[in-house]
Amino acid sequence: MGSLSVALGFAVLPQRAVAADPARIGILIPGSKSDKGWMESGYDGLVAAQKQHGDAIKVQMIENINYADMEQALTQLASKNGLVIGVGGQTQAAVYKIAKRFPKVKFSIVGGNAGESAPNVAGYDVKQAEIAYVAGAAAAMLSKTGAVSYVGGMELPSIVNAGKEFGMGAKSINPNIKFFENYTGDFDNVAKAKEATLAAIAQGADVHYHILNLGLRGLEQAAKEKSTHIIGSYANYCGSDPLYVAYSITGVGYQVRYALDQFVGGSWAAGYKPFGLAMGPEASDMIICGATPEMKAKLDAIKADILAGKIKVLEG
Incomplete structure (x- = not known):
């Protein structure tokens, strides 16, 4: 039997083929997600985004890695996801390096600074x-x-x-x-x-x-x-x-949600974006x-x- 069934002359796809595939998100949290600080705030933003989007997204997270292993972790995430989020300015150098190898993947850096640029990288400055x-x-x-x-x-x-x-x-x-x-x-x-x-x-x-x-x-x-x-x-x-x-x-979690919302909504854009006081009290x-x-x-x-x-x- 094939994967199609026939009713009254019309081909009917199985339900699993009709449903939209979830947006695949990779996130690198280089520290501990329970550090009571930057990393935990980023993780809280991810949890909030998962609650908001439900089955519309599928998330792969890598947490608590050594600085020397950052490029390997980003490569692993980029090979399986459409958007990769690096939580922390310490991910920036590795993100720009790996982004060149995966031009079809979008990358967002939470805590990114102005200066570098790439057509598939967004840098969010928490100010x-x-x-x-x-x-x-x-x-x-x-x-x-x-x-x-x-x-x-x-x-x-x-x-x-x-x-x-x-x-x-x-x-x-x-x-x-x-x-x-x-x-x-x-x-x-x-x-x-x-x-x-x-x-x-x-x-x-x-x-x-x-x-x-x-x-x-x-x-x-x-x-x-x-x-x-x-x-x-x-x-x-x-x-x-x-x-x-x-x-x-300082809105780390807010920026994680922002990156994910923009990607899911189809409005994700590369380039440097300042957040800070101008983006309101959540930021x-x-x-x-x-x-x-x-x-x-x-x-x-x-x-x-x-x-x-x-x-x-x-x-x-």
């Missing part, structure tokens, strides 16, 4: 430096000692620029504030993040900001031991942990847990000045 400035202002408002700190992972331009803008934002509130900036060279190194935070605490810092993945565990350990506080990143979890006094929203925002009306008004004014160009911030 971390922009919201880091606002986070610095929040930290200065919350600090009781007049000293704040920042710990970044790899010294990528966007991570360094965010650190510098955090310091500038803090100084916009208190010109005399002490600011301590450190980089561990690894987003996931718990011991180095703890060491850097303890060093800042020893010099008076009582509010800490970060761009880390699993390394955040070290920052948390230091803050808990010394009774200091953290401004979290990526999502608003106010009330879930007394260590955290505020959260910056970028700053929340002080239990903020006073004065604090909220000041943060709103700073965000408005950034959007209006009155406050200039670095790229990243």
Whole structure:
């Protein structure tokens, strides 16, 4: 018997052939999807997109890989999917390299920077430096000692620029504030993040900001031991942990959903796209847990000045 059945002279395809094939999505989350940071935010965006699209999409995810294995992971995803999403700026170099080998596959980089371009690559800039400035202002408002700190992972331009803008934002509130900036060279190194935070605490810092993945565990350990506080990143979890006094929203999950929605809807486009405050509170925002009306008004004014160009911030 063939795969066609005949009724009243008409060929009727089996139901499985009539249904549209699901859009195939590959996603590389190089860190842990439960890091309470960038990677978890990206994973949460994926979960939300899966709930929204249901059987219309089929997702293949690779998580928690070494930097040296990134090209191999992207090759595996590109060979089986129509869209491949790299979560994190650390995927950018490998994405552009692999994209040349798979010109018919679309690639989106969550945390991508301007500069490079390819006809099948989209780079979504979360504008971390922009919201880091606002986070610095929040930290200065919350600090009781007049000293704040920042710990970044790899010294990528966007991570360094965010650190510098955090310091500038803090100084916009208190010109005399002490600011301590450190980089561990690894987003996931718990011991180095703890060491850097303890060093800042020893010099008076009582509010800490970060761009880390699993390394955040070290920052948390230091803050808990010394009774200091953290401004979290990526999502608003106010009330879930007394260590955290505020959260910056950097829309990693929002961008994952954006890439997937654009691909499924047929409107995906290559090129650099900035997100940040201009894309609304899901993409970028700053929340002080239990903020006073004065604090909220000041943060709103700073965000408005950034959007209006009155406050200039670095790229990243």
